[in-house]
Amino acid sequence: MALSKLSNLYRQVIMDHAKHPHNNQPLPQADHEIELRNPTCGDVLTVQLKIQDDKIIDVAYTGTGCTISQASASMMTDQIKGKTTAEVEKMVLGFSDMVLGKEVPDMERLLGEAAILQSVAQFPARIKCATLAWKAAYQAIEESENDD
Amino acid sequence: MALSKLSNLYRQVIMDHAKHPHNNQPLPQADHEIELRNPTCGDVLTVQLKIQDDKIIDVAYTGTGCTISQASASMMTDQIKGKTTAEVEKMVLGFSDMVLGKEVPDMERLLGEAAILQSVAQFPARIKCATLAWKAAYQAIEESENDD
Amino acid sequence: MDKKMNDLLEDFPILKEMINDEKLVYLDNAATTQKPKQVLDTIRYYYEHDNANVHRGVHTLAERATKQYEQVREKVVNFIGGNDPHEVVYTKGTTEALNWVAAGYGATHVHAGDEIVVSYMEHHSNIVPWQQLAAKVGAKLKYITLTADGQLDLESAKHVITDKTVLVSLCHASNVLGVVNPIKEVAQLAHQHGAIMVVDGAQAVPHMRVNVQKLGADFYAFSGHKMLGPTGIGVLWGKKELLAGMRPLEFGGEMIANVGLYHTDFKEPPYKFEGGTQNIAGVVGLGAAIDYLTEVGLDNVTAHEKSLSKYVLPKLQKIPGIEIYGPSDPDIRTGVLSFNLTGIHPHDLASALDMDGVAVRAGHHCAQPLMKYLGVGATARASFYLYNTKADADLFINAILEAKEFFSNGSF
Amino acid sequence: MDKKMNDLLEDFPILKEMINDEKLVYLDNAATTQKPKQVLDTIRYYYEHDNANVHRGVHTLAERATKQYEQVREKVVNFIGGNDPHEVVYTKGTTEALNWVAAGYGATHVHAGDEIVVSYMEHHSNIVPWQQLAAKVGAKLKYITLTADGQLDLESAKHVITDKTVLVSLCHASNVLGVVNPIKEVAQLAHQHGAIMVVDGAQAVPHMRVNVQKLGADFYAFSGHKMLGPTGIGVLWGKKELLAGMRPLEFGGEMIANVGLYHTDFKEPPYKFEGGTQNIAGVVGLGAAIDYLTEVGLDNVTAHEKSLSKYVLPKLQKIPGIEIYGPSDPDIRTGVLSFNLTGIHPHDLASALDMDGVAVRAGHHCAQPLMKYLGVGATARASFYLYNTKADADLFINAILEAKEFFSNGSF
Numbered sequence A, B: 001m002a003l004s005k006l007s008n009l010y011r012q013v014i015m016d017h018a019k020h021p022h023n024n025q026p027l028p029q030a031d032h033e034i035e036l037r038n039p040t041c042g043d044v045l046t047v048q049l050k051i052q053d054d055k056i057i058d059v060a061y062t063g064t065g066c067t068i069s070q071a072s073a074s075m076m077t078d079q080i081k082g083k084t085t086a087e088v089e090k091m092v093l094g095f096s097d098m099v100l101g102k103e104v105p106d107m108e109r110l111l112g113e114a115a116i117l118q119s120v121a122q123f124p125a126r127i128k129c130a131t132l133a134w135k136a137a138y139q140a141i142e143e144s145e146n147d148d
Numbered sequence C, D: 001m002d003k004k005m006n007d008l009l010e011d012f013p014i015l016k017e018m019i020n021d022e023k024l025v026y027l028d029n030a031a032t033t034q035k036p037k038q039v040l041d042t043i044r045y046y047y048e049h050d051n052a053n054v055h056r057g058v059h060t061l062a063e064r065a066t067k068q069y070e071q072v073r074e075k076v077v078n079f080i081g082g083n084d085p086h087e088v089v090y091t092k093g094t095t096e097a098l099n100w101v102a103a104g105y106g107a108t109h110v111h112a113g114d115e116i117v118v119s120y121m122e123h124h125s126n127i128v129p130w131q132q133l134a135a136k137v138g139a140k141l142k143y144i145t146l147t148a149d150g151q152l153d154l155e156s157a158k159h160v161i162t163d164k165t166v167l168v169s170l171c172h173a174s175n176v177l178g179v180v181n182p183i184k185e186v187a188q189l190a191h192q193h194g195a196i197m198v199v200d201g202a203q204a205v206p207h208m209r210v211n212v213q214k215l216g217a218d219f220y221a222f223s224g225h226k227m228l229g230p231t232g233i234g235v236l237w238g239k240k241e242l243l244a245g246m247r248p249l250e251f252g253g254e255m256i257a258n259v260g261l262y263h264t265d266f267k268e269p270p271y272k273f274e275g276g277t278q279n280i281a282g283v284v285g286l287g288a289a290i291d292y293l294t295e296v297g298l299d300n301v302t303a304h305e306k307s308l309s310k311y312v313l314p315k316l317q318k319i320p321g322i323e324i325y326g327p328s329d330p331d332i333r334t335g336v337l338s339f340n341l342t343g344i345h346p347h348d349l350a351s352a353l354d355m356d357g358v359a360v361r362a363g364h365h366c367a368q369p370l371m372k373y374l375g376v377g378a379t380a381r382a383s384f385y386l387y388n389t390k391a392d393a394d395l396f397i398n399a400i401l402e403a404k405e406f407f408s409n410g411s412f
C-alpha cells in the first residue's frame, strides 16, 4: 500500500511520544517562556524554561498540534533538560539542519532519541511542525541571555 | 514598398488639411470651449464654439497634434459650421462609428469631406487621434445644452 | 456534462501527474484550480504572436495586445451579469480587490462611529482589510453569526445590520463550510439601511452562474486562479458611481491623464486603478478561462459538483469519528468539504492522503475567526471541481479509511 | 555574444511574426520585452506538473510550488547583488513596488516639512506616488535638473538634496534619454544628509549587472516583463530594517501570523507584504528569465546593446532634421533612443514605421514632466535589446528614411 512510506515518518516511538507526551504541562516555576505559532495550521505551542547558571533546570510545554509537533516537543523537552544553554543552542541548530536533510556530525549523540525525526526531511511540508518546539526553546534561551 | 498602405491613410487632402488647417486660431467671440487631451501622446486640442439658437455660428480650434488629429480637427470645423447642434451630434456619432469600422448610412452626405477619414478604421491605434476634435465639439455642445 | 467528461479530463495534463507513485487526485480546488490546455495555449499564443505593452503603442503588436486586454473586460462583464465593461477593474486577485475597496473607497466613505459588517465565516482577505479600515477611521467591525449547521444566520444579520452600518461584506460562497450565502437578501437589508454591499466571490464565480446585478452587489471581487485561469489576475467589479468615487491606490504609468510637476489628473475608471503595466498575459488567460467555463456551461459545472458532493458526503458521514462542518444536507452544499477525524490531526491526515496521491488541505484555511467559532484549531478540507470524478471521490474515501486504520490501529 | 546570436534568435518565436507583410523589427523593448521559449516552457511546465497554492499546503504539489516560489527569491537576490532572500518582496511590477514604498514606508517616515527629491527624467511611476505622499503628509517634492545633454546634473543634486531631504528616488536608467544615472554618488549624498535612496531599476536590471549593495540603494524596484519575464510580476528589494518598518498594504491570505476578530498580527517580511495568492507562475517565469539572462551574461547583454547603439546612433545623427534627446556620445548611452524629425509628428512616424514592420513607441513615454522640460509634446523612441541585430538597426534607419520621404515629398 501507498502508506508504507508513511511508516518512515510515523515510527512507533514518535506515535508514543505524541500520544503520551512528556513534560506536557505548565511549569509554574519557569523563568522564561515563548509562545510560537505554526501559521499554516494555527497550532500554538508554549515552551517554558527554568534556567539557572546557564543550565536548563527544567522545561515543559503546553499547546496542541499534530503528531509531529507534539512528538518533537516531547522529545525536545527530554533531551535538553540538564544541558547548558550553549549545548541546547547547538542542539537546536543541529536539529534544524537534520530535518532540512543536511549532514549533522554526531547527530545521534547530539540529539539522542530526537534523531529519529530525521525522517521528517522526506516530508518537507512537515518541517515547520517538527521545528516549532525547538525554535521556541532557542528563542527563550536567547531571551534569557538578553536579560543578563 | 511597404508604405503603400500608408497612402490610404495619408491622402493628399488629409495632408493638405494638416499642413494648412482651417479655422486653426482662437475664437474670441466663442461662448463654449472644451480642451481635450490624447493621453497616449500628450496632444492637447481646444475646440471653441459660438452657438446661437441651437446653431453653430462659428467654430475654431487650437492645439498641436499629429497629421490625423490636425486634419480631422480642420475638417470637423469646416463641416459643422452652420449646422444645428442636433445635426452635429449626429455627425459626431456617425464619425465615431465610421472610424470604428461600422457601417454609417449616408456617410458621405453626413460627414462631407471628413468621410475620407474612414481609412483610419484600418489603423486602430490612430482612432483616438481622429476622434479627439469631434469629441471636444460634442462635449462643448452638451455643455451648452446644460446651460439652458 | 458527464458525457463530455473524458474529453474534459484530457484538457488537464496535470491530472496524469504521479504523486508518491499514485495518480494525482487533486482536491485542493478551493486553494487554486488546475488549468486546461486551452488556457495555457492562449497565454502561449499571446506571448508568441501578440505580446506588447497595452494602450500606449501605435504599432501593430501594441494594438493587438490592447484589443485583447479590453475584449476580456467585455467577457468578464458578460460572465458575471454586469452591463458595462468599464465597471471591470483588473487586480492581482480577490485579496487586492477587497483591499482596494477598503482603502480606496472605505477610507473616504466610512467615518468614525460607522459600522462595517462581515460574518464569522469570512476569509482573512475579507476581514483584515476591514479591521485596518475600522482602526484607521474609528469605525466598528461587527460579525454576523452562523446557524448551528454553519449557514449564515439571517436573523443575526437583521440585528447586526442597522442604520449605523455603511458597508456589509460577505463571501458569496464559503471556502470552508460549503455553503452559498443569501447575498440578495442581505444586499436588500444593507440597502434598506443605506449601506453598500461588497461581495467576496472568490469561491462562487468559478462554480456557479453569478449575476452581480440580480444579486444587488455594489462591489464584487474574484480571482482568476480559482477558476481555471492563471495566477496574478483577478477582478474588482464595481458600480460606476462607486468606482468614480473611489481613490486609486497605485499611481503611475497608464492611469494618468496629465502629470504636472506637483499635481496629476487621473483617467476615468477602470483605467485610473490600473497603474503600471498590468498582468496582460494574465488578463488574456482569464479570458480563455471564461471561454472554457462558458463552453462547459456554468450550470453543468454546478450540477457536476453537486452530484459529486451528493455521492461523497454520505460516504464521508458514515466514517466513525468524523465531524463534517457545515450543513449535512448535500442539496444545499457546494463541492467544499471540511472535516475532522477524532484523534487524527488534520496535518497528519493530509500527509497520509498525500501518500495516496490525494491532495487535500489541512489548516485554518485563512479563516481563523471561523476556526475559533467552530472551536477547532484546524480542519482537513477536500474541494471538488469540474474535472473531479466519482473515481476521485472513491479514492479519497479509501485514502481516509486507510489513514484512519494507519493512525488508530498502529499498523506500522 | 554575437557568436551565439543565431541560436538566441531561435529562442524568440515572435521575432518571426509578419507585421503588415514585413518581418517584425521589435524596437519597443523599454515598454516590454519579448519572452524566450525557455521562459514560456518553464511557466507551462509549472502549470502542467507542479501547480498549487503556496505555503499553505501539506500535499506534494503545494510543496513543489512553494519550493520554486522561494527558490526564485534566492535567484533574485543573487541576480541583483543582495544577500538575503527575505529582502525580496514580490510585487505586480515596478509601479506597485514604488507605490508600496511611498504609501507603506513614506507615509510613516516622511513628515510635514520634509523634502522628497526626484529628477526631471522620472517615469510617472516614480513621480506620482511621491506627489501623493507629499500632498498627504505635507512634504515638499523637489526635482533635480538635467545637464544640457540630458544627463542627471550632479551639481543640481548637491543643491537640491539637503538636510531636509528624507528620501531620494531616481531611475537607475532613463526610459527616454538613454542614460545611466550615478546612483552610487547620489546615494552617498542622500546618506550624508540622512535620507534614504530609492531606485527605480525598471530600465537597468534587464540591461546591466546591478549590485544593490554596491550602489548603496535602500529600496530597489524592477519589473519582470521588461527583462524577458512574464507580465504581472516585479520585485521590491529593500533593506531588512526598512522592510521591517514598512506597513503592508494588502491584507489577507498568507501574510498573517494570527487573526483575531478585531486585531491581526502580521508575519515577518517579505511575507507580510504578500497578501493573497500571488502571481506564482509569474514568479516561476521570472526565475526562468533570470536564468536565461545569467546564461547569456549581463555583461554580454550590455556590450551587445552598446555595439548596436554605436552602430545606429551615427546613422541616426546623420538624418537631416533629426533631434536626438540625451547625450550624443554613444559610449555613455544605453539602447534607448528618443528622437524627433522636424515636421513629422512622432505618431505619424510610428504609424509609418509600423507599415515596415518596425515597432517603435511614440508619445510621452509616461514622462510628461520630462517632455515639458525638453520642450516637446512627444517623441518617437526606439529601444534595443539582446535579440536585436544590426539588420534590425538597418531596417529601422531605412524605414525612417522612407517615412521622411513619404511625408516630406508627398510621394503618395
Ligand SMILES: Cc1ncc(COP(=O)(O)O)c(C=O)c1O
Pocket (backbone or CB within 6 Å): C253, C275, C276, C277, C278, D030, D031, D092, D093, D094, D095, D096, D123, D125, D126, D171, D173, D174, D175, D200, D202, D203, D223, D366
Ligand atoms: C523607468 C521606468 N520606471 C517605471 C516603469 C513602470 O514599470 P511597470 O509598468 O512595469 O510598473 C517603467 C516602465 O514603463 C519605466 O521605464
Ligand SMILES: Cc1ncc(COP(=O)(O)O)c(C=O)c1O
Pocket (backbone or CB within 6 Å): C030, C031, C093, C094, C095, C096, C123, C125, C126, C171, C173, C174, C175, C200, C202, C203, C223, C366, D253, D275, D276, D277, D278
Ligand atoms: C472566500 C475567499 N475569499 C478570498 C480569497 C482570497 O483569494 P486570493 O488569494 O486569490 O486573493 C479566497 C482564497 O483563498 C477565498 O477562498
